[in-house]
Amino acid sequence: MAGAREIRTKIKSVQNTRKVTRALEMVSASKIRKAQDLMKASRPYARAMRQMIGHIARANSEYKHPFLVERSEIKRVGYIVVSTDRGLCGGLNSNLFRKLLGEIRQWQEKGVEVDVVAIGTKANAFFKRLKVNLVASVGHLGEKPKVEALIGVIKVMLDAYSDRRIDQLTLAYNDFVNTMTQKPTLDPLLPLPPSTQLETAHDWDYIYEPNAEAVLDHVLTRYIESLVYQATLENLASEHAARMVAMKSAGDNAKKAIDSLTLIYNKVRQAAITQEISEIVSGAAAV
Amino acid sequence: MATTIRCDIVSAEAEIFHGDATLVVATGEEGELGIAPRHAPLITRLKPGQVRVTAASGEEQFFYVSGGILEVQPQVVTVLTDTAVRAKDLDEAAARKAKDEAERALANRTDAVEIAQAQAELAQALAQLAAIERLRRQLKH
Numbered sequence: 206m207a208g209a210r211e212i213r214t215k216i217k218s219v220q221n222t223r224k225v226t227r228a229l230e231m232v233s234a235s236k237i238r239k240a241q242d243l244m245k246a247s248r249p250y251a252r253a254m255r256q257m258i259g260h261i262a263r264a265n266s267e268y269k270h271p272f273l274v275e276r277s278e279i280k281r282v283g284y285i286v287v288s289t290d291r292g293l294c295g296g297l298n299s300n301l302f303r304k305l306l307g308e309i310r311q312w313q314e315k316g317v318e319v320d321v322v323a324i325g326t327k328a329n330a331f332f333k334r335l336k337v338n339l340v341a342s343v344g345h346l347g348e349k350p351k352v353e354a355l356i357g358v359i360k361v362m363l364d365a366y367s368d369r370r371i372d373q374l375t376l377a378y379n380d381f382v383n384t385m386t387q388k389p390t391l392d393p394l395l396p397l398p399p400s401t402q403l404e405t406a407h408d409w410d411y412i413y414e415p416n417a418e419a420v421l422d423h424v425l426t427r428y429i430e431s432l433v434y435q436a437t438l439e440n441l442a443s444e445h446a447a448r449m450v451a452m453k454s455a456g457d458n459a460k461k462a463i464d465s466l467t468l469i470y471n472k473v474r475q476a477a478i479t480q481e482i483s484e485i486v487s488g489a490a491a492v
Numbered sequence: 493m494a495t496t497i498r499c500d501i502v503s504a505e506a507e508i509f510h511g512d513a514t515l516v517v518a519t520g521e522e523g524e525l526g527i528a529p530r531h532a533p534l535i536t537r538l539k540p541g542q543v544r545v546t547a548a549s550g551e552e553q554f555f556y557v558s559g560g561i562l563e564v565q566p567q568v569v570t571v572l573t574d575t576a577v578r579a580k581d582l583d584e585a586a587a588r589k590a591k592d593e594a595e596r597a598l599a600n601r602t603d604a605v606e607i608a609q610a611q612a613e614l615a616q617a618l619a620q621l622a623a624i625e626r627l628r629r630q631l632k633h
Contacts, residue, residue, distance in 0.1 A: 357586030
């Protein structure tokens, strides 16, 4: 019966795994809701910010902020990569990284260098192994990311852009479409993509206090920050959704494995019993 | 003629106020500002201080903001408040910290100690599961 006992311990261990995956699944399911609430709460700010940027783009200011001007020559590009802090969320991070690596390779073939800022420990761990320049990183944002936590990494990139150390900045994150779908997304941040809205009928401009340069600098910095913050929240919701799905399928697989192991176990047991009976019978016949 | 103006006060983490107002008073960088309906388009930074909104009903509401942006458009006043107390040197410190973090990560290239050891174990268990699954398929054939 040695075989049978081994199978039985195997079944036990699979059952334990299943318990863990199921617990993780339920935890994620409840966290998704919280993450979605956070996303919703931050939407008014993002909307107001977008409107304001739209107005600014249409105002006929004499001052052109460097963030709004496209650069003809690109020597170095920057990426802000938003990832999760923890693993076990299916292919969420690796899908994003793969998409990003494709772009990075293209730049490197053209001789353009790449700077990366990592948000989340997974991106940090991934990019430090690569031949890219990891300039800043932040991790352990927790379940309620704060804007303050992101200010540092964003400032590193914005400063680099202002000092012309990078000529383009892109944001990479997982867009939360719904619980089943998360889309790896690359959004251009700088220079700000030109607005597609129609020109207004008459020329106008703001009254800037104290002056256009200071105000625009401030507004655009806040705009970029709000975009990155929004992306972080999207990524958080994506993380929980992906983990829930991954854990669900792992749990289902565990169940299947348990079923088939039980079947094998029963067969082995039955075989052992049959063998014993035939041994006894043949023993009795010999006597 | 419009006697009220829409007023939105939002921060990155929540919506604070939304409604019609007859007067919005805020502390701009150049001094106190009173925004009445039909004010000319204006955009300014805010200093930490109070924002006072006189609602259409005549009721006054006060909000404290730790800085932000105020924008006036023909139909709407938008106040985007900062969630945190911000100062140039504080931002500078945050940037430096982020850089240090990256440098430290690069220094510990070989030190692959994952904090989430339990997770690694679980990952292992899942791999085992996959192996069992394969085994099962082989047994079937």
